Structure formats: C-alpha cells, structure tokens
C-alpha cells in the first residue's frame with residue numbers, strides 16, 4: 001500500500017513474501033531507519049542502535065549486544081537476579097489474593113519488565129509495585145512511550161519542525177534528560193565500587209553494566225559513557241512496554257479460553273511439578289506454553305508495524321516502484337492475520353504451532369514480531385525469556401477469575417495503538433491461591 005502522509009511517502013508491506021524481499025534479499029537498500037523527530041532529543045539519533053543507519057558505529061553496538069549482553073552465557077549469569085524479581089511479582093499477586101483485590105495484569109507486568117531489565121542490566125531493583133520508591137523511572141519510561149507514540153505533525157510537515165508544535169521534542173528532551181540522570185548516578189556508583197572491588201578482588205557483579213564498563217574502561221573510544229547512556233535508554237524503552245503488553249495479551253487470551261488455560265497449567269504441573277518454580281532452562285520443555293506465546297505474538301505483536309525502515313534509493317520490487325526516502329512499514333500485525341497464510345486467523349489456537357516448526361526468530365516471514373534481517377530486535381533472547389517466565393509464573397502459581405464476574409467471551413480485544421499495541425481496557429483479574 002502507498003500512503004502520502006503530508007510530505008512523507010510511506011509504503012506499507014502486508015505480505016510475508018514482500019517482507020522477505022525487503023528484509024532479507026534486498027536488505028541493503030532498506031536497512032536504514034526513518035525516524036520520528038523526537039529521536040533528535042539530546043542527539044539520540046547519533047548514538048542510538050535503533051535509529052543509526054547501518055554503519056560502523058551501528059555494527060559496533062550490535063556486536064556488543066550480541067556477544068556481551070544477550071548471549072546465552074551473559075543471560076544465564078543474570079538469571080538468578082531475574083528469578084528474584086519474578087518472586088517479587090508472585091508476592092505482589094499473593095498480597096492481592098489475600099485482600100481479594102484484582103490485579104491490573106498490564107501494570108504489574110510493566111513494573112516486572114522494568115525490574116527484570118534492571119536486574120539484567122544493573123542487578124538491582126528499580127521500581128516497586130506500590131507507588132513511591134523510584135516510581136519516577138516508571139513514569140519517565142511511560143512518558144517517553146507516550147510522547148514518542150503520539151503522531152507528530154512535524155514528522156509529516158517538516159516545515160513545522162522548528163516550531164515543535166506539540167512540544168514533543170521538548171518533552172522528549174526532558175524525559176531523556178531525566179533518564180540520563182538516573183543512569184549517570186548508577187554508572188557513577190558502579191565505577192566507584194568497581195575500583196574498590198578490583199583492588200580487593202571482591203565478588204564483581206555479573207550484569208550487563210559490568211560488560212559495558214569493561215569495554216569502556218579498556219578502550220574509551222570503543223564505547224563512551226555517553227554511548228552507554230543512549231544504549232540503556234534504547235534498551236529500557238524497547239524492552240519494558242513491549243514485554244508487558246505481550247504478557248497482558250497472553251493472559252487476556254488464556255482468560256478468554258479456559259480450556260487453553262487448563263492445558264498450560266497441566267503442562268506446567270506435569271513438567272515442573274506442583275510445588276516447584278519454573279526456571280528459564282525449563283522453557284524448552286514446555287511446548288504448549290511456547291505455542292501460547294507464539295500465538296500471542298501472531299495476533300498481538302507489540303510493535304505492529306515494527307520499527308520504520310527507509311529506502312536509500314529508488315527501487316523496483318515485484319513491479320512496484322519504491323521511491324528513495326520512502327518510509328517502509330512492515331505490517332507484522334496484518335501478516336500475522338493473513339488468511340492465505342493462517343487458517344482461521346482470528347481464532348486463538350496455540351495448537352496450530354504444535355504441528356509445525358514456525359518460529360518468530362526471523363526465518364519464517366509469516367511470524368515476525370521482532371522483525372527480521374540485520375535489524376532484527378537485538379533484545380529478542382532476553383524478551384523471549386521474560387515473556388515465557390512471566391506468563392508461566394502467573395499461570396503456574398495462581399488460578400484467575402475475571403473481575404466483576406465477567407464471562408470469558410465478554411473479555412474485549414480492543415486495541416489502542418500508541419507506540420506499542422496496547423489493550424484498550426486494562427485486563428483486571430482476581431488471583432485465587434492454588435495451595
């Protein structure tokens with residue numbers, strides 16, 4: 001589809017075949033980014049792995065993510081601190097259970113996602129479920145999502161850019177600045193303790209910040225402290241709301257289909273054991289849980305149009321002319337509901353993934369919630385663990401009743417699209433203690 005958005009030309013791709021051509025076969029021409037004006041805040045576009053074109057700086061950041069932060073050994077080493085944060089989620093849900101209070105699944109998952117990210121990055125807790133302590137960080141990330149998510153007139157009519165008519169650039173600059181202040185404090189404290197620990201060879205933390213500071217301390221030109229702050233900003237914005245909205249959609253679909261909820265519960269009870277907790281290494285032994293997550297990614301991709309690509313030069317694809325500088329939107333949402341690819345696309349049927357090996361890791365273009373090709377989401381390995389572990393913990397440790405005696409078929413699937421695909425009415429469910 002070709003859209004004229006003000007002075008911007010957009011091309012929307014809604015079929016797996018064309019997505020494969022743009023993201024894999026001809027990915028050189030299409031692997032740059034077309035980005036919203038807000039990304040200029042604090043010159044983020046000059047440092048951000050998400051928004052940089054494919055150049056040496058971009059390759060360097062991707063290499064650090066792949067080898068030092070999201071590799072299996074690196075993720076395994078921060079597994080225990082994530083486990084503690086999941087324990088906190090279960091304690092919070094348990095407290096609601098005792099009070100007979102409903103849980104806002106999306107909000108609880110957002111807090112947990114932030115804590116799982118900060119556990120992996122800094123091995124420390126960031127936000128708590130009740131308001132108050134470091135609520136500020138939650139508010140900052142929320143604010144960034146909100147300000148970037150809103151359509152910006154200046155993006156479609158560049159002549160307005162200098163006026164910043166909706167104040168989006170100004171707000172983003174304030175939010176980014178507050179984020180950087182928080183990161184600066186964490187980095188300063190860590191550099192101090194690192195100095196002491198290295199001298200008395202105490203137990204160093206094994207989190208991603210250690211890996212980043214190792215690189216920075218060895219070769220400042222390789223990765224500056226400023227680069228680290230921009231990278232942390234990308235990771236939190238990319239990893240928090242996307243993970244929590246996916247968990248909320250998964251729980252929504254399971255509450256709409258009690259028989260599927262029961263199948264996940266039974267699989268967890270058989271494989272893990274009634275009184276045991278799920279571990280990240282168990283995920284590969286839980287095929288039905290994995291099928292539920294894949295079906296959630298198919299119907300409710302957190303970034304329905306992925307991250308906008310840009311055509312570097314005029315090109316012809318399957319007879320269509322894509323003009324230079326066109327904004328390319330890959331419609332992962334439509335691809336996941338394409339009736340010529342998926343039988344009964346509207347039905348939530350995880351069973352469809354039990355017969356075949358279709359996966360979401362970028363090989364199968366009919367399921368690309370993380371994108372594909374060289375710009376595929378670098379955080380996918382961590383996202384994969386967080387989503388499976390949050391759904392498994394909520395389902396394995398509690399039974400759930402819909403608030404206000406709502407019937408499963410009454411749970412609505414309305415979507416509101418900000419930056420990520422939000423559920424319009426937050427999912428509220430009452431936890432019933434199993435044991």
Ligand SMILES: CC(C)C1=CCC2=C(CC[C@H]3C(C)(C)CCC[C@]23C)C1
Nearest residue numbers: 039050234237238303306307419420
């Ligand atoms: C402006 C910066 C902080 C920023 C980084 C990453 C992102 C931003 C907005 C859109 C957002 C999603 C597409 C929802 C998921 C991946 C990360 C990304 C692309 C905003």
